[in-house]
Amino acid sequence: MRRVERQRLRVAFGLLGVVPVFLAGWLGHLQVRQGGSIERAELPPLPLVAATADRQGVRAEKVPAPRATIVDRHGALLALDREVYEVRARIAVPPSAAKTVGKLLDYLAGLTADLARAMVADPELSNRAAAEAAYREQFAALLGKPFDAQALLQRGDFAAEPPKSARQAVEVRLVGQVEALAVIEALRDLDARRPSLRLDFVRGHRRDYLEREATFGFVGHVETVWQEQADGGKVLATVGKCGLEALPAAVAASGRLLPFRNDGRGRPYFTGGDLGTPEPAVLYSTIDLDLQRAAIEELTRQAESPQREGKGSNPQWGALVLVEIATGDVLAAASWHRDAKSGSAASWTPYQSLFEPGSIVKPLVIAYAGELGKVDWDREYDCTPGGAEYRERIGALGRAKAVSDDHACGRLTPHGILINSSNIGATYLGLGLEREQWRDYMSYFGFGTSLGLALPGESKGGTNPRSFRSNIPLKQFRANSAVSFSFGYELQVTALQVARAYLRLLRGAASELRVVRGLQRGEEWQAQPISPAGEQLSPEVFERVRGALVDVVGEDPHATGALLRRQFLQDGIELHGLVAGKTGTAVSSVGTKDRGKVEVRNASFAGFLPADAPRWLAVGVLQRDDRGKFYGGAYAAPAVVRLLLQAQRSAERRLLQQEPGRGSDGQVRTAAITPVDSGWRQAAPGSTSRLGGR
Amino acid sequence: MKWLLAGLLFALAVGLAIGTAAIRAENNLLRHGVELRRRELTDRSVEYQRLVIERLREASPMRLAAAQWAILRAAEAHGGAEL
Numbered sequence: 001m002r003r004v005e006r007q008r009l010r011v012a013f014g015l016l017g018v019v020p021v022f023l024a025g026w027l028g029h030l031q032v033r034q035g036g037s038i039e040r041a042e043l044p045p046l047p048l049v050a051a052t053a054d055r056q057g058v059r060a061e062k063v064p065a066p067r068a069t070i071v072d073r074h075g076a077l078l079a080l081d082r083e084v085y086e087v088r089a090r091i092a093v094p095p096s097a098a099k100t101v102g103k104l105l106d107y108l109a110g111l112t113a114d115l116a117r118a119m120v121a122d123p124e125l126s127n128r129a130a131a132e133a134a135y136r137e138q139f140a141a142l143l144g145k146p147f148d149a150q151a152l153l154q155r156g157d158f159a160a161e162p163p164k165s166a167r168q169a170v171e172v173r174l175v176g177q178v179e180a181l182a183v184i185e186a187l188r189d190l191d192a193r194r195p196s197l198r199l200d201f202v203r204g205h206r207r208d209y210l211e212r213e214a215t216f217g218f219v220g221h222v223e224t225v226w227q228e229q230a231d232g233g234k235v236l237a238t239v240g241k242c243g244l245e246a247l248p249a250a251v252a253a254s255g256r257l258l259p260f261r262n263d264g265r266g267r268p269y270f271t272g273g274d275l276g277t278p279e280p281a282v283l284y285s286t287i288d289l290d291l292q293r294a295a296i297e298e299l300t301r302q303a304e305s306p307q308r309e310g311k312g313s314n315p316q317w318g319a320l321v322l323v324e325i326a327t328g329d330v331l332a333a334a335s336w337h338r339d340a341k342s343g344s345a346a347s348w349t350p351y352q353s354l355f356e357p358g359s360i361v362k363p364l365v366i367a368y369a370g371e372l373g374k375v376d377w378d379r380e381y382d383c384t385p386g387g388a389e390y391r392e393r394i395g396a397l398g399r400a401k402a403v404s405d406d407h408a409c410g411r412l413t414p415h416g417i418l419i420n421s422s423n424i425g426a427t428y429l430g431l432g433l434e435r436e437q438w439r440d441y442m443s444y445f446g447f448g449t450s451l452g453l454a455l456p457g458e459s460k461g462g463t464n465p466r467s468f469r470s471n472i473p474l475k476q477f478r479a480n481s482a483v484s485f486s487f488g489y490e491l492q493v494t495a496l497q498v499a500r501a502y503l504r505l506l507r508g509a510a511s512e513l514r515v516v517r518g519l520q521r522g523e524e525w526q527a528q529p530i531s532p533a534g535e536q537l538s539p540e541v542f543e544r545v546r547g548a549l550v551d552v553v554g555e556d557p558h559a560t561g562a563l564l565r566r567q568f569l570q571d572g573i574e575l576h577g578l579v580a581g582k583t584g585t586a587v588s589s590v591g592t593k594d595r596g597k598v599e600v601r602n603a604s605f606a607g608f609l610p611a612d613a614p615r616w617l618a619v620g621v622l623q624r625d626d627r628g629k630f631y632g633g634a635y636a637a638p639a640v641v642r643l644l645l646q647a648q649r650s651a652e653r654r655l656l657q658q659e660p661g662r663g664s665d666g667q668v669r670t671a672a673i674t675p676v677d678s679g680w681r682q683a684a685p686g687s688t689s690r691l692g693g694r
Numbered sequence: 695m696k697w698l699l700a701g702l703l704f705a706l707a708v709g710l711a712i713g714t715a716a717i718r719a720e721n722n723l724l725r726h727g728v729e730l731r732r733r734e735l736t737d738r739s740v741e742y743q744r745l746v747i748e749r750l751r752e753a754s755p756m757r758l759a760a761a762q763w764a765i766l767r768a769a770e771a772h773g774g775a776e777l
Contacts, residue, residue: 077750082743181741188733203736208747210754269725270732277739293755 059260059268065253066205066280070219070244072289073329073517078219079245081205081252083277085178087187089115090198091143092169097196102158104166108149111197112139114190119175121186139174146170174199177206203277205252207238214292217335217348218285218515220245220455243348246456249283249519284517286329294646295320295332302639303336303622314338315624316600319349319495322618322643325507325608327530328514331616331647333496347457350499354461354492355602355623358586359421359560360632361445361488363545364501365430366414368441370541374432375414377544383409383417383424394427397479403427403487407558418548419559421583423487430486435477438485439468444509445501447493453515461492488586495604499619502606505545506614510534549580550611560633567638579641580614581607583632584621601630605637609644616647 001009037045046052066081097107116135120128144150147166178184184201191199207222209215220243227237240246255278260268299320306312318336323329333350340346347353369375382389385404394403409422417425433441442448448462466472467481467490484490493501496513503511512531519526536542553561553575560583565575584604589597604621608614620640624630751757 080747082747083740084744085740179740179744181737184737184740188737201733210747210750213756263722263725267726267729269729 057262059262060257061203061260061268062255063203063258063277064205064255065278067207067222067238067240067245067252068250068281068283068519070250070283070285072285072287072292073331074288075284076289077210078215078285078287078289079207079209081207081280082179084176084204084206085184085201086176086204087174087178088171088200088202089143089174090169090171090200092196092198093147093166094196095167098162098166100158101152101155101160101162104147104162105149105153105158107196108143108147109140111194112136112143114194115139115174115187118186118190119178119183121182122180123182124180142172142174146172176204179206205238211289211293213343214289214296215243215287216343216346217243217351218287218292218330218333219243220348221344242456244283244285244455244515247283247454247516249281249516253278253281279522282520284520286324286327286331286515286517287333288331288650290650291322291643291647292332292334294650295322295334295643296336298639298642298646299334299336299620302620302635303338305635306624311629313624313626315622317347317349317353318620318622319353320618320620320639320643321350321495321499322616322647323499323503323513325503325614325617328500328503328507328511329517330496330499330513330515332643336622350495351451351453351455352457352459352494353623354459354494355604355621356489356491356586356588357493357498357604358488358584358602358632359423359426360498360582360584360604360606360619361491361501362418362421362426362486363549363582364445364505365426365433365441365486366418366548367505367537367541367545368437368444369429369432370414370544371537372433372437375429377414380411380413381417381425381428383412383420383422383428385424389428390424393431394424394483397475397483399479399483403483409558414544415548415551418545418582419551419554419556421552421560426486427483430482431478433482435468435474435482438482441485442491445504446497447491447501451496451500451513453513455515459492459494461494461497463492464490488584489588495619495621498604498606498621499617502608502617502619504534505537506608506617508533508536546580546611546614549582549608550577552582553579553607560631561637562633564633564637564641568641573645575641577611579607579609579644580611581605581637581640583637585630585632598625599627600625603630603632603635605632605640607637607640607644609648615651616644618643618647 031048035048037047039045066083069077069081070079071077091111093104093107097103113136116132116139119135120132125131140149147170148163152162178187178201187199187201191197209219209221221241222238222245223241224236224238226234227239229235238252240250244250259271261271262268299318303315303318307314315336316338320332320334320336321330322332324331333348335346335349337346337349366375370377383405384390385402386395390403403423405420405422405424407420409416409420409425412420412422412425414425414429416422417429442463448460450458450460463481463485467477467485472481481490500511500513503513510532511534514528514530516528518528537545552559553565555565555576556562559565561575561581564583568575582605584602584606586602586604588600588602590600591597601624602621603624604619606617606619608617618640620636620643622630622636
């Protein structure tokens with residue numbers, strides 16, 4: 001090789017050697033000297049480091065978990081989540097359209113029209129033209145806002161240069177709850193056709209209620225609200241507002257992330273993994289959908305009868321509850337409102353509306369007093385107002401307001417006191433209780449204490465706060481509170497509380513109501529235990545009270561359920577011996593927002609069936625604010641009895657169909673205790689009465 | 695000889711570059727296809743859930759009763775002799 005050639009080679013290789021040195025220097029310049037971070041509006045600065053570059057190459061789509069599916073006791077769907085898309089748009093106006101205001105406005109109008117057309121692509125959509133016009137208006141406002149399109153249009157200078165914002169990409173939440181395939185495909189097609197538009201389909205859920213009218217209060221509803229995050233941001237979250245929806249078990253799990261990688265053009269591609277959505281938990285409620293519908297129908301029919309029959313105005317509200325005695329399961333809990341504007345805004349009356357129970361507590365008072373040995377079942381009490389016994393036992397107390405009955409009762413045994421619903425007779429028996437015993441009576445039957453259902457908005461009611469105040473002299477307590485308690489005054493309850501009180505009377509003192517049977521999470525079944533029955537009334541007391549309640553709906557013309565019996569006899573149904581129960585009518589004063597104190601009448605009935613071996617109990621109450629005649633036996637009782645009969649028919653039908661209670665996934669699930677195995681009458685061996693002193 | 699070898703090596707390098715690019719392009723196409731298929735599946739899953747709820751609503755006892763009444767009333771309006 002010649003010397004010149006060698007020199008050329010050296011120069012060539014020397015130059016080649018400079019290249020990596022230059023590249024190393026250049027990279028160092030980029031990474032170190034020009035390194036740092038990019039400032040971003042409303043976001044923390046983006047550090048220009050290798051991890052950022054790696055992160056740009058991957059992407060994760062959040063697949064939210066659905067809220068729990070709520071079903072009735074036989075598996076009928078009541079509430080469930082289904083997947084929908086929320087569509088977000090990223091618009092980068094093309095340079096050709098960002099030259100003048102006119103071109104920008106034309107571009108936005110075209111985009112708006114395209115999007116509106118895509119949104120009405122569903123072939124099943126009725127009134128397409130109106131829907132398209134509405135979408136066009138909605139999108140015009142939405143897309144025009146970031147570009148100040150309205151102001152540009154009003155200025156009218158279409159040849160002018162548009163504002164700088166026209167050259168920046170904007171992101172908007174276009175529409176939520178997109179679910180029809182035709183619409184999704186039309187939007188995806190538009191996304192592919194318009195390079196300046198990128199549509200992101202964010203996965204979310206929509207809550208559906210298949211039996212909305214029947215389950216407003218019981219199942220409740222959800223609301224989507226902005227929630228503060230730990231890092232200071234805000235996210236939209238769906239929360240249960242009331243009913244079963246508000247239970248922690250109904251809350252969705254955390255969901256999962258679906259991994260993606262970005263290709264060279266920034267398009268995400270799926271890298272494998274589970275495509276399916278997380279399975280929802282299944283919340284088995286205790287409600288029986290058929291009976292719930294029946295309860296609503298009966299309550300509505302009864303509540304609307306005054307106006308229908310020209311007998312005054314309809315009540316303000318009503319509640320009807322059906323409970324299975326063996327388990328304490330609430331099978332139906334219906335609300336009725338006269339002035340409610342929407343079902344979701346109205347209160348759930350069985351749980352939230354308080355009323356003075358009146359005479360329906362008399363069996364409870366007499367059973368409690370009987371258990372303490374303070375009732376002589378064979379003695380005849382003189383229930384004549386102003387009679388010798390009255391003057392001695394009630395008149396001597398110095399009570400301002402006399403105790404009276406609806407009709408002259410004469411001499412009555414405790415049995416007669418119950419079937420005639422004598423206030424004077426109940427007062428004689430109630431006055432046998434001491435103040436502490438009255439306090440224990442309230443606790444025994446659960447008045448003023450929570451039902452423990454963990455549902456929001458509960459009204460606990462209870463006695464007047466002054467009733468048990470220690471500075472109230474005993475004589476004053478006996479003259480006022482003890483007398484009032486004896487026939488259901490000076491006490492506020494809900495229909496469900498009355499149901500629990502009767503459940504304790506019939507089943508045992510530890511009985512509680514149940515609204516959830518259990519939760520199925522995947523393979524795991526978490527049962528909500530049935531409350532223990534607890535101590536029970538002595539058989540003698542129980543039989544005395546039960547017998548009286550059977551005769552309330554009997555042949556005695558003075559029985560408060562006699563009219564009810566005659567009504568059903570016309571339809572060929574003999575209630576005596578079939579249904580037992582107690583009527584209640586109370587006159588109270590309640591405060592209202594617009595009318596101040598108003599006198600209301602509460603008609604109520606608590607009944608059970610079959611009368612000789614109770615399996616279901618039902619409580620109905622209607623509150624009326626006019627002065628029309630309104631009695632528990634005539635007004636509340638028919639709905640209660642029809643519901644009880646319906647429960648019996650429904651059970652017979654299910655028995656004939658041999659239809660067992662079903663869990664999810666085809667698994668047959670039977671209750672831990674069968675309805676006929678409640679043991680409601682026999683005290684457990686060795687059990688003692690908390691009350692003692694029989 | 696050495697120029698021949700150099701030429702072959704150059705041709706191999708070019709071939710490898712073209713081959714790699716082709717494979718990457720094919721991969722990209724397949725990935726895009728998989729992504730489109732995944733989207734279709736998700737979209738159809740959304741549609742399926744919508745249809746399930748729609749059919750359940752249509753089949754509710756209330757709706758069936760209403761539909762039955764509508765048929766009966768329509769028949770009554772058209773003579774009603776068969777009723």
